Amino acid sequence: MNVHIRIPGSLYTAAIEDLRRPHGFAFERVGFFSTSTAELGADRILVLLTKYHAVPDDHYLRDRSVGAMIGSDAIRAAMQRVLDERLGQIHVHLHEHPGEPRPSRIDLRDTPRVVRSLSSVGPKQTSGYMILSDDGAWAELALPGRGVPATATKITVPGFPFLFLR
Incomplete structure (x- = not known):
């Protein structure tokens, strides 16, 4: 299956700037992208990221065993956006290094539970999780009507310069 994620340049820049901001106690930040999905043909899916949502500082929990732990308020806010806007949500954070x-x-243990929560309130929407790096990206998505998660095959940022993150 060919799954392409497209992030508008201004949205990508806003997300990176937010994810790089220091937090009072968390080692990294978390955000969410809103998604809109189009099926382009047999096994060709385009996921457009339409908005970035920063997680408020007071939605983080103190937990030194992880880079960042968000609480139920952050997850409920993302779930509410799925219901209100009828758009999926992608949990995103940054690994600050070059390469994919x-x-x-x-991440593999905890984040799929968040994705299941998002998918349970929006089964017709694409939800998932994404990890950005200095010059790359990776994402796993729960696509509507499909029982197994799909890894994005292409992640691009249109604009100047046009970025191919995967």
């Missing part, structure tokens, strides 16, 4: 990022053991 990969999910950590903690």
Whole structure:
């Protein structure tokens, strides 16, 4: 399956700037992208990221065992956006290094639970999680009507310069 994620340049810049901001106690930041999905043909899907949502500082929990732990308020806010806007949500955070990022053991353990919560309130929407790096990206998505998660095959940022993150 060919799954292409497209992030408008201004949205990508806003997300990176937010995710790089220091937090009072968390080692990294978390945000959410809103999604709109189009099926372009047999096994060709385009996921457009339409808005970025920063997680407010008071929605983080103190937990030194992870880079950032968001609480139920942050997850409920994302779930409410799915219901109100009828758009999916992608959980996103940043691994600050060059090259393609990969999910950590903690990412693989914890983030799919958030995605399941998002998908439960918006089964007809695309939700998932994404990891950005200095010059790359990785994402796994829960696509409507499909029982298994799909890894994005292409992630691009149109604009100048046009970026191919995956």
